Amino acid sequence: MHQLLDVTEVAKILxxxxxxxxxxxxxxxxxxxxxxRLKVSTIELEDFMIRNSGKDLSDFENVKELEVV
Incomplete structure (x- = not known):
């Protein structure tokens, strides 16, 4: 079942x-x-995790592929 999560719930998951x-x-x-208040759907949260898998989000204005050292 799809739900709406508040920012605090999203922060806990991430x-x-x-x-x-x-x-x-x-x-x-x-x-x-x-x-x-702002809400994020569980569908969007799951999609966000898929879209950004393997990426370095340290700098939101310069997202790049994660470098494995």
Missing amino acids: KVNRNKVYDLIKHGHLRALKLG
Whole structure:
């Protein structure tokens, strides 16, 4: 079943702080909708993880492939 998650829930799933989630949304890497507060669908969150698998998101303005050392 698909659900809407608030920013705190998304942050817990991604294991980052809420500000990082807001930055992902602000820079267009994660799509959200506003129903009172910002929400992210579980479909979008799953798609985000697939789209960004193997990428380095340290700099949202310069996303690149992850370099394995």
